[in-house]
Amino acid sequence: MxxxxxxxxxxxxxxxxxxxxxxxxxxxxxxxxxxxxxxxxxxxxxxxxxxxxxxxxxxxxxxxxxxxxxxxxxxxxxxxxGLWPADAAQRARARAVSAEMHSGFTNLRNDCSMKIVQQHPYKPLRPETQADVDRIVAIWDECLRASKGPWLFGKKPTIADCMYAPVVSRFRTYSIPGGKDYVDHVWSWPILQEWVTAARAETLVAKFHEP
Ligand SMILES: N[C@@H](CCC(=O)N[C@@H](CS)C(=O)NCC(=O)O)C(=O)O
Structure with missing residues (x-):
């Protein structure tokens, strides 16, 4: 297995x-x-x-x-x-936005680390971090406009949505405005909620992640 x-x-x-x-x-x-x-x-x-x-x-x-x-x-x-879109051009775009996530957005990743079970009030972000947020929201808007949603590449979730799911969690945790419909949609994804439920049950605290 x-x-x-x-x-x-x-x-x-x-x-x-x-x-x-x-x-x-x-x-x-x-x-x-x-x-x-x-x-x-x-x-x-x-x-x-x-x-x-x-x-x-x-x-x-x-x-x-x-x-x-x-x-x-x-x-x-x-x-x-169907982990990637069936259409070659859509697949290439899905890979591009996924690669951009995998290799980038370091400011957001450093300033707003994933704490999936927490929720904090909004605090203004550093300009570099806000620039990451703006680019992410632009990616989501463009994908959703082209695919008509509710997932980045249409009616079914793909790897691109998996790659951005931890960003959705950060937007929620740090009350970052932007991409609300997509954030709400991904947050209600049953398999993501399965992960969140298991996260809530964890008792171990990781000290570098939770100073
Ligand atoms: N580029 C890697 C990054 C993996 C990574 O940084 N994982 C962290 C946890 S989220 C890790 O293993 N940290 C090791 C440690 O904390 O000792 C990937 O995409 O899988």
Whole structure:
């Protein structure tokens, strides 16, 4: 059976992305949560992931690490799941917005780390962080205008929505205005809520994520 190795559900935004993609496939899987920020975290992650980072996907003898590589692997293994749009041009755009998320928005990621079960009042963001937010909202608006929603690429969620789900969580946690319809839609996604429920039940606090 497939096994996904992830960090604490409260904080591990990179783990959430391929976990959602795996849920979309409907394939049965086991999950292994490695608590982050513990003295033995690095050692525990390295038992599964050569990068020393979670997530990692184990499929028999094969280990696939890094969120986007796992999503691509799932797309190849489960071609019927529609993890990417069927149309080549749409697929290219979905990959572009996903890659932009994977490689960018560092200011937002640093200033507003994922704390999926928390909610804070809005505080003005640094201009660089606001610029990340503006670009993200522009991506969502453009995708939704072209696809007519409710997901970025139409009637069904794709990897692009999985990649932006932790951003949706940040918008919600930090009461960041923008993209409200999309934020509300993704937040009500049953599989995301399944993750949130499990996150609420976690008792371990990761000290670097929760100073
Ligand atoms: N580029 C990687 C980033 C993975 C990453 O940074 N994961 C964090 C947790 S969200 C991690 O493993 N941190 C290790 C640690 O805290 O010791 C990906 O997309 O999977």
């Amino acid at each position: 497939l096994k996904i190795v992830i960090g604490n559900k409260k904080y591990s935004s990179w783990s959430l992305r391929p976990w959602l993609a795996l849920k979309i496939t409907g394939a049965p899987f086991e999950e292994q949560v490695v608590p982050l920020d513990m003295p033995d975290t690095a050692q525990n992650i390295r038992k599964y992931s050569p990068s020393g980072r979670v997530p990692a996907l184990l499929d028999g003898d094969l280990t696939v690490w890094d969120s986007i590589a796992i999503c691509e692997y799932l797309h190849e293994k489960f071609p019927q799941a």
